[in-house]
Amino acid sequence: MLTDELCPHCAMTTTTKRAKKTKLGYATFFCPHCQRTFNERTGTPFNYLEFPTDIVLLAIVWRLRYKLSLRDIAEMFLARGFPFTHEAIRDWEARFAPLMADHLRARRRGQAGKSWHVDGTYLKVHGK
Ligand SMILES: [Zn+2]
Incomplete structure (x- = not known):
């Protein structure tokens, strides 16, 4: 499924939503351009926090x-x-x-x- 979620690694806007969620339930995405995955908190100060x-x-x-x-x-x-x-x-x-x-x-x-x-x-x- 294509989304308009911005890839935090390469800034491409054509990314796809993955079925998998993070342990805390955040949506994860795949960027076909740089072949990397990210989630809703990647690139924010809240990434890697153990709690929501x-x-x-x-x-x-x-x-x-x-x-x-x-x-x-x-x-x-x-x-x-x-x-x-x-x-x-x-x-x-x-x-x-x-x-x-x-x-x-x-x-x-x-x-x-x-x-x-x-x-x-x-x-x-x-x-x-
Ligand atoms: Zn990317």
Whole structure:
């Protein structure tokens, strides 16, 4: 099936969707031009994260918005079946909170990308 998904390796736009998904359920694609595969997170700062992007961003939002401790957040997500450590949240916060702040500033200037959206408790990432 042809898609209009851009190949992050060679920027060709004629790529095909593969039946296979990543372990976390992200769609994967094949580029006939450079013969490489990629998934929805390839080329984003969220690639290789062990947990879904929306879960990681939600942990950071709750941390920043509700001033919860790293251990509180870890406990809340563990209860929902996401066993990450408080050290992981500290690491994500350091890596992604600045990106989120930039993104929110861009939104306020009316230059929002449509790729993700944060309103405090609800997150949408690449349509997920
Ligand atoms: Zn390619």
